[in-house]
Amino acid sequence: MFPYQLVYGKVCHLPVELEHKAYWAIRYLNLDSEAAGIKRMLQLNKLDEFRYSAYENAKLYKEKTKLLHDKKISIRVFEPRQRVLLYNSRLKFFFRKLKSRWSKSFVVTRASPYGHVEIQEENSDRKFTVNGQRLKHYLGGEINC
Template identity: 30%
Template sequence: MPVEIEHKAYWTVKQCNLDLKGAGVEHKLQLEELECFRLKAYKNLRSKWDGPFKMVNVRPYGVVEVAHPFNETTFKVNGHKVKPYRTQPFNKEVEVFLLEDAPKDNQ
């Protein structure tokens, strides 16, 4: 029995890849393959976002309907995913109204 356990332990160590540089490259390749598999298996998880879009409609519960500027295809996104984009510079001038107490009738 002890000889059999030693043999299995020796076989396991022999099977291990002790080349750390090669193991790192192999691990990165496996991660890349998993990412490609995920994108192929779940095509609806791929982002449709490829540029600034025009907001068409804002619906209840934070749903925003956006349209592509060229082919007018629309799709719905969560409102917290939408970033404001302004084509013209934002006007930084602020109009200030100083509020004073209303005059009393006794004065």
């Protein structure tokens, strides 16, 4: 569906084609108002059909996009007292190539089945809740922050 087709209910034509079509329509209808009214009702019905088909196409596209998006989401299960790394999306000081966006390790204090996880810094009592998609399991080793 082209936007022009959605708005006007027909395919876009060049001005020469439209002029010829208008001349043909005047000659064909011979300025009969009843026939013109019937033709206009048919055009309005066709426009409704175009809009309905565009709505259905958009709905199918959104469903397919959602399936592809949901396929890419990895399911991560976190347990209390487990060590995790937090993704820092606001890191803008350095180039991405030079600095890791995964910050220091945290300890999970509480995990919800709905996706939010409460974490705590290892050396302090500061706790905060984050989305589980921003965390990944920490397997140990050195972190280059």
